[in-house]
Amino acid sequence: MFFEKYQLELITTGFLLLFLLVVRFILITLVTKISRKNGINLARIHLMNRYISVALFLLAMLIIPFIFGSQFKDLAVVFSSIFAVIGIGLFAIWSILSNITSGIIMFFSFPYKVGDKIQIHDKDFPIEGIIEDIRAFQLHLRLDDGDLVTYPNNLMLQKAVTLIEKDAIEDEFDDGTDLI
Missing domain, CATH: 2.30.30.520 (SH3 type barrels.)
Structure with missing residues (x-):
């Protein structure tokens, strides 16, 4: 019953995930080639590839509720609550975020x-x-x-x-x- 009711949404989600996997493959290949050409350490390349994967995963988690019919106003309350909790937690660990951001900057321009x-x-x-x-x-x-x-x-x-x-x-x- 669930699969029949949400067949179109499940197919659309499958295409979205397939598209994001292709984008991930292209981005990781591109970052790896550019990094190796510039002589960047393999550990740093793997780190950037993880950042790409996490960013695409978060993008998928943001898009999928809209595929299943959620409205922006419905998700706004959920996301604002989540971001408020994350914001308070991140403020407490701003130094760690600063180091991660600096690590990304250093990856491209150090x-x-x-x-x-x-x-x-x-x-x-x-x-x-x-x-x-x-x-x-x-x-x-x-x-x-x-x-x-x-x-x-x-x-x-x-x-x-x-x-x-x-x-x-x-x-x-x-x-x-x-x-x-």
Whole structure:
């Protein structure tokens, strides 16, 4: 009975999901090709691909109720309540969101790569190290003394950074020995 009553809506939902899967495939392929061409770390590529998947999933969850006949005014109350709760929760964790947003910005426009030796000009705590990893929330820097420092992405966009040595990690192994 349910399937007969909502047959058209279910078919439309199926086409929407199929369309979004094709769009996801195209976007992920495009981001991966552009990222590899620009020498972006594989972990960062996977992170951006996850962001694309989540955004398309949320878009599907927004469109599907309209396919089944919901009116905007009906959903406005639900969404405003959800956004109010999320807004209060997000205000409490604004630092995490700031780091995620900075991570996305750094993915597209960060001039340094894994292996580069950089200096962060922080007035209180200047840091100099080799970029070991760039993650969603923070950058991992290996200091000259071997210590690992995690530096928040949002601070990376706020502080002046100097490139000291490009691909410093590769230079350590230029003696002819293989890593494998």
